[in-house]
Structure formats: structure tokens, C-alpha cells
Amino acid sequence: xxxxxxxxxxxxxxxxxxxxxxxxLHENPKQALKDLRNIGGEIDRKIPYRDGHSIRVTxxxxxxxxxxxxxxKEKVVLEVAALLHDFxxxxxxxxxxxxxxxxxxxxxxxxTMHVMRGYYMxxxxxxxxxxxxxxxxxxxxxxxxxxxxxxxxxxxxxxGRIIAVADAFDAMTSERPYRKALTKQxxxxxxKRASGSQFDPAIVKIFLKLLAQKDKxxxx
Ligand SMILES: [Fe+2]
Ligand SMILES: [Fe+2]
Numbered sequence: 001x002x003x004x005x006x007x008x009x010x011x012x013x014x015x016x017x018x019x020x021x022x023x024x025l026h027e028n029p030k031q032a033l034k035d036l037r038n039i040g041g042e043i044d045r046k047i048p049y050r051d052g053h054s055i056r057v058t059x060x061x062x063x064x065x066x067x068x069x070x071x072x073k074e075k076v077v078l079e080v081a082a083l084l085h086d087f088x089x090x091x092x093x094x095x096x097x098x099x100x101x102x103x104x105x106x107x108x109x110x111x112t113m114h115v116m117r118g119y120y121m122x123x124x125x126x127x128x129x130x131x132x133x134x135x136x137x138x139x140x141x142x143x144x145x146x147x148x149x150x151x152x153x154x155x156x157x158x159x160g161r162i163i164a165v166a167d168a169f170d171a172m173t174s175e176r177p178y179r180k181a182l183t184k185q186x187x188x189x190x191x192k193r194a195s196g197s198q199f200d201p202a203i204v205k206i207f208l209k210l211l212a213q214k215d216k217x218x219x220x
Pocket of ligand 2: 167
């Protein structure tokens with residue numbers, strides 16, 4: 001497996017761009033989201049094994065939101081949260097991200113901290129406050145065994161439950177330092193297996209329906 005090294009991230013520059021995006025989010029969401037996609041894509045490219053991850057996760061999330069009948073305003077909040085869901089991974093030691101062997105408990109803690117790190121890094125942007133809930137809860141499990149707070153079922157904000165499914169599917173179908181990408185079918189089986197424990201079963205059901213519809217369209 002080829003190792004992917006990251007490039008240096010200019011955090012000051014990213015924060016400067018984010019503050020401009022945050023300020024324009026309400027008056028011109030279309031442009032702000034376009035700029036945010038560029039920032040999300042740029043961050044992904046600089047973190048090993050992540051190229052395109054946030055964008056793909058966001059697109060999956062928006063498809064689910066359409067099926068759920070989200071309003072335009074709700075979709076903006078979800079889109080911001082999905083684009084920035086792993087913002088806290090900036091600055092994680094690259095040796096941990098690239099480690100092919102099992103992680104130690106300290107290293108695992110370092111990874112899990114990305115949730116609260118991202119939350120606090122972005123907490124100063126009042127305009128992103130609703131999206132922060134999604135960032136904070138995208139690793140909560142439906143049965144209450146996730147992190148950071150061990151929230152369960154409906155206590156997990158809906159946008160967090162949506163991102164969780166989209167995120168897991170994209171992560172499973174992408175290569176990682178410690179494993180090759182799963183096939184789409186294997187990832188679907190894993191979503192089904194963890195439906196009701198890790199994931200909200202209603203969201204899994206919608207996501208699998210959307211994947212099947214996409215497959216059908218592609219076969220035509
Ligand atoms: Fe994450
Ligand atoms: Fe992610």
C-alpha cells in the first residue's frame with residue numbers, strides 16, 4: 001500500500017477564510033458554501049488518506065436530507081457540518097494517521113479527540129453554531145456507546161445521525177493505512193449489521209434505498 005504523506009497546513013489562512021465564509025453564510029449561502037467546499041477539499045488534500053472525503057460525505061448527506069424533506073435552511077446547516085465534520089483532525093500527528101498497525105489506547109484517544117477539538121476550534125464562529133452540533137455528534141452511536149457524550153437515539157441531533165452513516169460508508173469504501181478499501185457491497189452489509197446499534201436504522205434505510213436507486217440509474 002502506497003503511503004500518502006500530508007503537506008503542511010496553514011491553519012491561520014484556513015481560519016481567515018472560514019471567518020469570511022461564516023460572515024457571508026446568511027446573506028449569501030450559495031457563495032459561502034462554494035467557498036467552504038474549497039476549504040473542505042483543501043483540508044482533505046492535506047491530510048493523508050482523506051482526499052475528497054468531506055465532499056463525498058457532504059453529497060451523501062444532502063441526498064439523505066432531500067429524501068427527508070429538509071428545508072433549504074436546514075440543508076445549509078447540514079452542509080456546513082458535513083464539510084467540517086473532521087476539522088479537528090487537522091494537527092493530529094501524521095504518524096498516527098499513517099500507522100498501519102493497531103493503535104495504542106493513547107493514539108486512539110488522540111484520534112477520538114478530533115471531535116471536541118474541531119468543535120472548540122470552530123466555537124468562536126457564532127454563525128456556525130447549529131452546524132457545530134453535527135460536528136460534535138458524528139461519532140455518537142445510536143445505542144449510546146459512541147463518543148464524546150454517549151448520547152443515544154433521538155438525543156443525538158439528526159444531522160449528527162446523518163453524517164455518521166455517510167461518513168462510515170465513505171470511510172469503509174476508501175483505502176486506509178491499515179486496510180484496503182471495502183467493496184461497496186461489503187460496506188452495505190456492514191451498515192446493515194450496525195443498523196440500530198451504531199447507526200439510526202431509519203437513516204440507514206434511506207441511504208441504502210438511495211444507493212440502490214443510483215445503481216439502477218447507472219445500469220441504464
Ligand atoms: Fe470523524
Ligand atoms: Fe470523516
